[in-house]
Amino acid sequence: MHPALQGLLSIVLGVGGCVAYFYFSNQFLDKVLFPGRGPNAGRNITRANMIRPWLFLLPAIAALSIYLAYPVVETLRLSLTERLPGNQSQFVGLANYQQMVSEPKFWEAMRNNMLWLLVVPAFSTALGLLAAQLSDRVRWGNIAKSLIFMPMAISFVGAAVIWKLVYDTRPVDQDQIGVLNALYLFFGGSEPNTWLTLPVWNNFFLMIVLIWIQTGFAMVILSAALRGIPEETVEAAIVDGANPFQVFFKIKVPQIMGTVVVVWTTITIVVLKVFDIVFAMTNGQWETQVLANYMYDKLFRANDWGVGSASAMIIMLLVSPILVWNVYNARKEMR
Amino acid sequence: MTNLKLTGVEKTYAGNINVLNDINLDIKTGELIVFVGPSGCGKSTLLRMIAGLETITGGELTIDGERMNDMPPAQRGIAMVFQSYALYPHMTVRDNMSFALKLAKKNPAEIDAAIEKVAKTLQLTDYLDRLPKALSGGQRQRVAIGRSIVRDPKVYLFDEPLSNLDAALRVATRIEIAQLKESMPDSTMIYVTHDQVEAMTLATRIVVLANKGVAQVGSPLELYERPENEFVAQFIGSPAMNLLSGTVVDTGDFTTVRVENGGGVIRSSVPSSAELKGTSVNIGIRPEDMQPTTDDNFAFENRVEIAEALGEVTQVYFKPQSPGSTPVIAKLQGIHRDVRTQTMRMSADPSKVHLFADGRSLLYR
Amino acid sequence: MSGIAGTKSSLTWAVHLSLAAMVLLWLFPTAGLLVSSFRTADQIATSGWWKSLSASEQNLTLRTDAPDQQVNQNGQFVIQGNLFDESSQSQISRWGTNSRSISDYAAGDTAELRKGGTVTVQTNGDYVMQSDEPFTGKRGTRIFVTAKSPPEFTLRNYNYVLFDPSNREGIAKAFFNTLTVTIPATIIPILVAAFAAYALAWMDFPGRALLIAVVVGLLVVPLQLALIPLLRLHNDIGIGKGYVGAWLAHTGFGLPLAIYLLRNYMVGLPKDIIENAKVDGATDFQIFTKIILPLSFPALASFAIFQFLWTWNDLLVALVFLIDSTGDTTVMTKQIVELLGTRGGNWEILATSAFISIAVPLAVFFAMQKYLVRGLLAGSVK
Ligand SMILES: Nc1ncnc2c1ncn2[C@@H]1O[C@H](COP(=O)(O)OP(=O)(O)OP(=O)(O)O)[C@@H](O)[C@H]1O
């Protein structure tokens, strides 16, 4: 069957199935199980209304448990077991973790990830804040925002291609077609560099790609927050004699600190999961390994599920403070 | 015949928050009942329990003798008009009005006829195909009312339907509602409001809610003339009734009270029995019943601190009888220029002097 | 703030300039890809894309026709023709016959050739080589020219990448595969999430607060954790690798955000409207379909855009759950990664393929930006 047809069919089946489930389960509840007529009408309706939320929630709960909750537990289990031939497995305690921490590649990935965690959220947020502040002050601000925001729509893979062109290197006697080398030579560099193979620095060249993508996100949210600041506080500061920089850093930034934190943590999560960029640009060579790619390597190239799962658990461990903080905030808000 | 009956109704929210207790009411066909009471006393809660939007946690609600506690709202034969109008923003006026009828699977011709008729009485015919956002506040209010009329319910429930309108529109719409009620003598309405004028002008009976229960039920004038307790006495009428403490000195067909704190001796037409002599009571006089006097029978004598000249009346605030107590207020007819800082002696007709012992009116002893 | 007296205008200029610089910086990389996709392989390989926008002076190494084209005219051996392609509008200013002195002659001059004979080159690239002896060798003579050429772009790359049947690395199939993954993977989670969000927003049942907390928690669970357990699960229940698996996986991974966004939005709808619908006799199902869904359109649109962008741009889920060893179900991101590996130097193919893959999300982005922004704000500003 042609994939497009198959796709169409699946849309009809999947969507139709969903709709049918919701419709008929409701009908069943109201007409068959607890009919809203007859002597017990009132009680039946009350009962039906106690069950109905669960009907509405069932598919979502099922999908969430199978696709997110169960894997967390299962990955934890896998990280403590060793695969044996013939679909068997054996409990090995922390052996996988021990093996993992004995690998230099793991520590390289950890070090790089920490570097990413420090650099990317900081730069994205700072640049986003700058862009938000600047664009709110000019008439063509919306167009500017739209263009800075645009990379958000581009896939990490697409961004990888885009930036590979920027970082491209040609032999010294040819015209450089990568902007970076062209500029480097223009400003007096002696010979073109292969940027992505320069250890340590190449990490930063990869980070730039993510910063380029995430700045727009930070800008959009911080811009909304900046606009939410009461105009009077700014005016009061101006009357008090604050210059524009003081207004920005002493009046505006403190008032949007909460939003800055939210933006920062959101980008942090993206960073922890970053995979595609490294996978497509260097695949972890030249000391650019990161956890997510390390894990992918272990799982699908080395076929070592134990260590792969162990490294996945490390990622989980790293996001869990944010998870706890988010849940705590959400609960506080609901009271 | 619609008869809506509440017997011992209670409401306790999750976490043992008890907001209403032992509510008993008997509402007959054609009545327009108004719930009043201080903010947060449970007026909306009671209305919503009748509507079926809140569960009734104790007692019983019957409509036409049928127990309704567990009925879903749609099957109670009620219609509700919300303070915020609650129009469906994505539907035209016509669709808003026909929504309930369509859900009830009425036939389309019937629906159309009903809508046309109601739209005509409410002057909405020109707006039937508009979305609510293209209507003024008053028009939205009329759509909300029209939407309930179309359903031809046994009982109409209104929760502060006019409070989002400006003052002039409020008066106009209040009169429209009164006319509407007139034109539908068999419909029963329950109406929640904060506005005394609305309550007094619209109600056949007013229910005053306070302290988790019913403080008094009665016609507007009954509540005004014969309040059962100090709460109702002070709640109905504006400014509130003045209360002065005193001691009964003479009983009989008339009761004579000596007012404390430098007050005089005043007679009330409320009869009393002999054993009341010597007990302490509160006398209540409405500001509009206060009259200056030179007589020996007077309620009190004091210096005027503030005089507000409103033209048709002058409101006079006396120095508090004892430090910290609420000042006594009198409403004097017409303009009185030089009353400020004067000392005045005030009295009232015995028939306008209310007596309360332990907060309850002696009239109902 | 424009109305405040005494605001310095130099600062305003600084704002304009810095913002413009930032915008250009952000646009530049993407522009490079776009421009490159319209250039020929030669052009891309020999000059930076930014030079292609203006009429540029380039140093080119061109060749005359090979000696087998020579004709004998009155005892003179002659080769003549044009150094450029037919369509070219380049203009030669200086030229030379030696790589060390490439600008010895002006257009119209005649030069002596090292191996004997002369050559004359005109501005438009016409040349005449003459010699008393026959020209020998297999290849034509190299002529080094300094030429000014107008910007020149071509659609050939797109034709090749999208439509050429002989191109086994064409991206057309991957394009449709991506679409096949994306559409159901966008619609199904919306439906499932909308019902759940309604229940979490407007229905009363024990455990509601706990469930909401769980959803918030799952929001940040890295999908890396799910790869192995789910791949095993899919194999065990017989889905294996394929579209169904990918749809289900995307549905599962998209649900927390969908539920969270939609619930937040639905909770904000006026309570009175929903209660009024109850009084009007609507069941929960009817309230949901007739009131909540139409009123939640902005939130639904926001999430639809997120999920569309996310599934379209996804690589990991496709690698793990979709693409089997036959590669029939490959998606564009995977195809591009592969091209990066095998055709790292063929920028015309890479740039064109990459641009095709980002064109759709970009179109969606510009058309629906409003909803995207709204969704972002609802999802993160609290
Ligand atoms: N869900 C709830 N849980 C706990 N208490 C509630 C809840 N809803 C309302 N209450 C309490 O019930 C009391 C009555 O509320 P209600 O809205 O009926 O007051 P009201 O008389 O209509 O006030 P208003 O005149 O301001 O509209 C209030 O004290 C309120 O705090």
Ligand SMILES: [Mg+2]
């Ligand atoms: Mg209320």
